[in-house]
Amino acid sequence: MSFLHTNSIKNIHKLSIAPMMDCTDKHFRMIMRQISAKALLYTEMIVAQSLVYTNTKEKFLDFNNEEHPISIQFGGDDPKVLRVAAQMAQDWGYDEINFNVGCPSPRVCSGNFGASLMKDPEKVAKCVESLKNSCSLPITIKHRIGVDEYDSFSNLNNFVRHIANAGADRFTVHARKAILKGLNPKQNRTIPPLKYDVVKELKRLNPNLLIEINGGFSNIDESIEALNDFDGVMIGRAAYKHPLRWSEIDQKIYGLHKKSKSASNIIFSLIPYIEKHLSNGGKSWDICKHLINLVEGIPKAKIWRNHISAKSIKKELNIDYLLELTYRLKEIGY
Numbered sequence: 470m471s472f473l474h475t476n477s478i479k480n481i482h483k484l485s486i487a488p489m490m491d492c493t494d495k496h497f498r499m500i501m502r503q504i505s506a507k508a509l510l511y512t513e514m515i516v517a518q519s520l521v522y523t524n525t526k527e528k529f530l531d532f533n534n535e536e537h538p539i540s541i542q543f544g545g546d547d548p549k550v551l552r553v554a555a556q557m558a559q560d561w562g563y564d565e566i567n568f569n570v571g572c573p574s575p576r577v578c579s580g581n582f583g584a585s586l587m588k589d590p591e592k593v594a595k596c597v598e599s600l601k602n603s604c605s606l607p608i609t610i611k612h613r614i615g616v617d618e619y620d621s622f623s624n625l626n627n628f629v630r631h632i633a634n635a636g637a638d639r640f641t642v643h644a645r646k647a648i649l650k651g652l653n654p655k656q657n658r659t660i661p662p663l664k665y666d667v668v669k670e671l672k673r674l675n676p677n678l679l680i681e682i683n684g685g686f687s688n689i690d691e692s693i694e695a696l697n698d699f700d701g702v703m704i705g706r707a708a709y710k711h712p713l714r715w716s717e718i719d720q721k722i723y724g725l726h727k728k729s730k731s732a733s734n735i736i737f738s739l740i741p742y743i744e745k746h747l748s749n750g751g752k753s754w755d756i757c758k759h760l761i762n763l764v765e766g767i768p769k770a771k772i773w774r775n776h777i778s779a780k781s782i783k784k785e786l787n788i789d790y791l792l793e794l795t796y797r798l799k800e801i802g803y
């Protein structure tokens with residue numbers, strides 16, 4: 470077997486911010502980029518079919534230059550469609566393509582993609598081959614440790630080896646199985662237990678494969694610890710809900726000598742971006758719905774968030790007001 474793909478991927482991303490539908494849009498990614506210059510950022514899952522067969526490519530593909538390194542995640546099961554989507558992603562300037570084999574949503578699985586694809590390694594291999602052959606970007610895959618009754622270790626190991634031979638450059642393994650019958654997507658992110666040992670064993674048996682662990686990491690120290698066993702760590706909910714908790718990624722994980730930004734400094738640095746969004750007719754809530762998560766754990770944090778939310782939802786938030794409230798954070802050293 471020849472799954473020595475370690476050299477074909479340019480950067481080993483030690484930490485990444487997970488793809489999350491309705492969360493990791495370009496505005497959230499801009500916020501995370503103020504926090505870390507290095508973490509790999511992911512788009513939300515984009516259904517390849519929708520991208521290829523609709524005329525709103527900008528809506529799906531648009532991102533800001535500052536967001537690099539950025540990976541686009543595709544859902545799909547048709548190698549021909551994925552080929553076209555991969556070419557588009559490359560032309561648009563993405564750094565990597567990730568293929569979703571982990572989403573348990575009934576809507577996604579009824580289209581026979583997402584987590585249900587783990588039951589059909591042949592099809593996943595064809596999709597990965599097609600992605601790989603149609604562009605020069607690294608092709609990575611995000612999957613579970615199993616799905617429904619397909620949850621033995623040998624199944625997982627065979628799946629990963631098969632897909633590695635098809636050309637996948639990195640595996641992000643959400644360390645819990647997906648239960649497609651009986652659990653909704655939210656329950657599928659909490660009820661099946663996390664089994665890091667299973668992923669550890671996978672890495673032990675396949676030392677040449679790049680394996681990133683995902684699921685349940687809540688702070689930088691836990692992530693550093695996980696890097697003893699895995700090539701990378703992917704953070705989902707804890708990054709979305711508590712972005713500031715990750716403000717020392719670049720120093721502690723990537724060894725950069727720099728000062729981390731406070732919440733107020735992050736907001737100040739985003740002001741030109743927010744102004745541009747508003748002047749292009751965008752709504753302040755598009756950005757503020759993510760931004761408010763920066764403020765927590767200080768007196769009156771909730772009041773601060775409520776002020777921003779209320780004004781923003783009523784479309785009454787202007788930059789002066791945002792600046793005024795942000796100076797109040799700065800005054801208390803936040």
Ligand SMILES: Cc1cc2nc3c(=O)[nH]c(=O)nc-3n(C[C@H](O)[C@H](O)[C@H](O)COP(=O)(O)O)c2cc1C
Nearest residue numbers: 487488489490513514569643684685686704705706
């Ligand atoms: C709101 C939400 C949306 C998600 N959307 C996606 C998605 O589009 N693609 C995907 O691969 N995983 C998606 N996930 C799963 C996350 O990427 C991640 O695997 C999961 O939350 C476990 O990581 P965590 O415990 O660090 O949150 C989503 C998770 C959440 C909470």
